[in-house]
Amino acid sequence: MPQGASPPLHPLACSVPPPRLKENRSLGMGEAKEKMDLAMGEEKVEDVGLKELSKKLQEFAEERDWEKYHSPRNLLLAMVGEVGELSEIFMWKGEVAKGLPNWEESDKEHLGEELSDVLLYLLRLADICGIDIAEAATKKIVKNAIKYPSKKV
Numbered sequence: 026m027p028q029g030a031s032p033p034l035h036p037l038a039c040s041v042p043p044p045r046l047k048e049n050r051s052l053g054m055g056e057a058k059e060k061m062d063l064a065m066g067e068e069k070v071e072d073v074g075l076k077e078l079s080k081k082l083q084e085f086a087e088e089r090d091w092e093k094y095h096s097p098r099n100l101l102l103a104m105v106g107e108v109g110e111l112s113e114i115f116m117w118k119g120e121v122a123k124g125l126p127n128w129e130e131s132d133k134e135h136l137g138e139e140l141s142d143v144l145l146y147l148l149r150l151a152d153i154c155g156i157d158i159a160e161a162a163t164k165k166i167v168k169n170a171i172k173y174p175s176k177k178v
Protein backbone atom coordinates (compact mmCIF):
# COMPACT_ATOMS: atom_id res chain seq x y z
CA MET A 26 0.00 0.00 0.00
CA PRO A 27 1.41 3.47 -0.86
CA GLN A 28 2.69 5.43 2.10
CA GLY A 29 -0.01 7.52 3.74
CA ALA A 30 -2.85 5.63 2.02
CA SER A 31 -5.63 4.22 4.22
CA PRO A 32 -6.69 0.59 3.86
CA PRO A 33 -9.96 0.19 1.90
CA LEU A 34 -13.03 -0.05 4.08
CA HIS A 35 -14.95 -3.28 4.10
CA PRO A 36 -18.22 -2.59 2.21
CA LEU A 37 -20.22 -3.31 5.36
CA ALA A 38 -18.04 -1.22 7.67
CA CYS A 39 -19.16 2.19 8.89
CA SER A 40 -16.83 4.95 7.73
CA VAL A 41 -17.84 7.05 10.74
CA PRO A 42 -17.10 5.73 14.22
CA PRO A 43 -20.23 5.03 16.24
CA PRO A 44 -21.19 8.04 18.28
CA ARG A 45 -20.85 8.00 22.02
CA LEU A 46 -23.61 8.99 24.34
CA LYS A 47 -21.27 10.91 26.58
CA GLU A 48 -20.90 14.67 26.50
CA ASN A 49 -17.44 16.23 26.36
CA ARG A 50 -17.65 17.58 29.87
CA SER A 51 -18.86 15.69 32.91
CA LEU A 52 -22.07 16.92 34.52
CA GLY A 53 -22.15 18.11 38.12
CA MET A 54 -24.24 15.92 40.46
CA GLY A 55 -27.10 18.45 40.62
CA GLU A 56 -27.14 18.94 36.87
CA ALA A 57 -27.06 15.20 36.23
CA LYS A 58 -29.95 14.58 38.63
CA GLU A 59 -31.96 17.39 37.06
CA LYS A 60 -31.49 15.84 33.60
CA MET A 61 -32.40 12.40 34.96
CA ASP A 62 -35.61 13.68 36.64
CA LEU A 63 -36.61 15.43 33.42
CA ALA A 64 -36.01 12.28 31.38
CA MET A 65 -37.98 10.09 33.77
CA GLY A 66 -41.00 12.44 33.96
CA GLU A 67 -43.86 11.10 36.05
CA GLU A 68 -43.34 7.53 34.93
CA LYS A 69 -43.51 4.75 37.51
CA VAL A 70 -40.22 2.98 36.89
CA GLU A 71 -41.30 -0.39 38.29
CA ASP A 72 -44.11 -0.68 35.73
CA VAL A 73 -41.89 -0.62 32.67
CA GLY A 74 -42.02 -3.72 30.45
CA LEU A 75 -39.64 -5.17 27.88
CA LYS A 76 -41.67 -3.93 24.90
CA GLU A 77 -41.77 -0.42 26.32
CA LEU A 78 -38.03 -0.44 26.91
CA SER A 79 -37.46 -1.63 23.33
CA LYS A 80 -39.68 1.19 22.06
CA LYS A 81 -37.72 3.74 24.10
CA LEU A 82 -34.48 2.40 22.63
CA GLN A 83 -35.91 2.65 19.12
CA GLU A 84 -36.90 6.27 19.76
CA PHE A 85 -33.50 7.00 21.34
CA ALA A 86 -31.73 5.75 18.20
CA GLU A 87 -34.14 7.54 15.84
CA GLU A 88 -33.83 10.88 17.62
CA ARG A 89 -30.04 10.77 17.22
CA ASP A 90 -30.03 9.27 13.72
CA TRP A 91 -28.12 6.32 15.17
CA GLU A 92 -30.20 3.59 13.52
CA LYS A 93 -27.50 3.17 10.88
CA TYR A 94 -25.08 2.08 13.61
CA HIS A 95 -27.51 -0.33 15.25
CA SER A 96 -26.81 -3.33 13.04
CA PRO A 97 -27.02 -6.81 14.60
CA ARG A 98 -23.23 -7.20 14.62
CA ASN A 99 -22.55 -3.76 16.10
CA LEU A 100 -25.14 -4.29 18.80
CA LEU A 101 -23.76 -7.72 19.65
CA LEU A 102 -20.23 -6.31 19.97
CA ALA A 103 -21.49 -3.37 22.03
CA MET A 104 -23.30 -5.80 24.33
CA VAL A 105 -20.21 -7.98 24.76
CA GLY A 106 -18.21 -4.82 25.56
CA GLU A 107 -20.72 -3.98 28.28
CA VAL A 108 -20.50 -7.55 29.63
CA GLY A 109 -16.76 -6.85 29.96
CA GLU A 110 -17.47 -3.64 31.90
CA LEU A 111 -19.89 -5.60 34.10
CA SER A 112 -17.26 -8.27 34.74
CA GLU A 113 -14.72 -5.63 35.74
CA ILE A 114 -16.91 -4.69 38.71
CA PHE A 115 -16.52 -8.21 40.12
CA MET A 116 -12.94 -8.68 39.03
CA TRP A 117 -10.44 -9.60 41.77
CA LYS A 118 -13.08 -9.29 44.48
CA GLY A 119 -13.32 -13.00 45.27
CA GLU A 120 -16.77 -14.43 46.03
CA VAL A 121 -19.39 -11.78 46.68
CA ALA A 122 -22.26 -12.27 49.18
CA LYS A 123 -25.82 -12.23 47.80
CA GLY A 124 -27.44 -8.82 48.11
CA LEU A 125 -23.97 -7.22 48.15
CA PRO A 126 -24.21 -6.30 51.88
CA ASN A 127 -20.76 -4.72 52.12
CA TRP A 128 -20.87 -2.65 48.96
CA GLU A 129 -20.98 1.14 48.84
CA GLU A 130 -24.21 2.57 47.38
CA SER A 131 -22.17 4.15 44.58
CA ASP A 132 -20.76 0.73 43.62
CA LYS A 133 -24.27 -0.76 43.57
CA GLU A 134 -25.42 2.11 41.39
CA HIS A 135 -22.53 1.48 39.01
CA LEU A 136 -23.49 -2.23 38.92
CA GLY A 137 -27.08 -1.27 38.07
CA GLU A 138 -25.84 0.88 35.19
CA GLU A 139 -23.66 -1.83 33.69
CA LEU A 140 -26.42 -4.45 34.06
CA SER A 141 -28.74 -2.01 32.30
CA ASP A 142 -26.31 -1.43 29.44
CA VAL A 143 -26.17 -5.20 28.83
CA LEU A 144 -29.97 -5.50 29.02
CA LEU A 145 -30.58 -2.50 26.76
CA TYR A 146 -28.19 -3.70 24.05
CA LEU A 147 -29.71 -7.19 24.32
CA LEU A 148 -33.23 -5.79 23.88
CA ARG A 149 -32.13 -3.63 20.97
CA LEU A 150 -30.36 -6.59 19.35
CA ALA A 151 -33.45 -8.77 19.69
CA ASP A 152 -35.64 -6.01 18.28
CA ILE A 153 -33.39 -5.31 15.32
CA CYS A 154 -33.30 -9.07 14.57
CA GLY A 155 -37.11 -9.24 14.66
CA ILE A 156 -37.19 -11.43 17.77
CA ASP A 157 -39.97 -10.91 20.30
CA ILE A 158 -37.71 -11.43 23.31
CA ALA A 159 -40.53 -11.56 25.89
CA GLU A 160 -42.22 -14.36 23.94
CA ALA A 161 -38.92 -16.15 23.20
CA ALA A 162 -37.81 -16.00 26.85
CA THR A 163 -41.19 -17.21 28.12
CA LYS A 164 -41.09 -20.16 25.72
CA LYS A 165 -37.52 -20.89 26.77
CA ILE A 166 -38.48 -21.03 30.46
CA VAL A 167 -41.14 -23.64 29.58
CA LYS A 168 -38.58 -25.59 27.55
CA ASN A 169 -36.10 -25.44 30.45
CA ALA A 170 -38.74 -26.77 32.85
CA ILE A 171 -39.39 -29.76 30.58
CA LYS A 172 -35.69 -30.47 30.26
CA TYR A 173 -35.06 -30.07 34.01
CA PRO A 174 -38.24 -31.28 35.80
CA SER A 175 -39.05 -29.87 39.23
CA LYS A 176 -38.07 -31.99 42.22
CA LYS A 177 -40.99 -30.55 44.23
CA VAL A 178 -44.17 -32.65 43.60
Ligand SMILES: Nc1ccn([C@H]2C[C@H](O)[C@@H](COP(=O)(O)OP(=O)(O)OP(=O)(O)O)O2)c(=O)n1
Nearest residue numbers: 043044045046047085091094110141142145146
Ligand atom coordinates in the same frame (compact mmCIF):
# COMPACT_ATOMS: atom_id res chain seq x y z
N1 LIG B 1 -24.29 3.94 19.56
C1 LIG B 1 -24.85 3.86 20.80
C2 LIG B 1 -24.14 4.27 21.94
C3 LIG B 1 -24.74 4.15 23.18
N2 LIG B 1 -25.99 3.64 23.29
C4 LIG B 1 -26.63 3.49 24.60
C5 LIG B 1 -26.86 2.03 25.00
C6 LIG B 1 -26.13 1.86 26.31
O1 LIG B 1 -27.12 1.77 27.38
C7 LIG B 1 -25.32 3.12 26.52
C8 LIG B 1 -23.85 2.88 26.35
O2 LIG B 1 -23.22 4.12 26.41
P1 LIG B 1 -21.62 4.26 26.39
O3 LIG B 1 -21.08 3.68 25.14
O4 LIG B 1 -21.32 5.69 26.69
O5 LIG B 1 -21.14 3.28 27.56
P2 LIG B 1 -21.15 3.49 29.14
O6 LIG B 1 -22.40 4.18 29.57
O7 LIG B 1 -20.87 2.12 29.71
O8 LIG B 1 -19.92 4.47 29.42
P3 LIG B 1 -18.41 4.04 29.75
O9 LIG B 1 -17.99 3.10 28.66
O10 LIG B 1 -17.67 5.33 29.78
O11 LIG B 1 -18.48 3.35 31.10
O12 LIG B 1 -25.82 4.08 25.58
C9 LIG B 1 -26.67 3.26 22.16
O13 LIG B 1 -27.83 2.82 22.26
N3 LIG B 1 -26.08 3.35 20.93
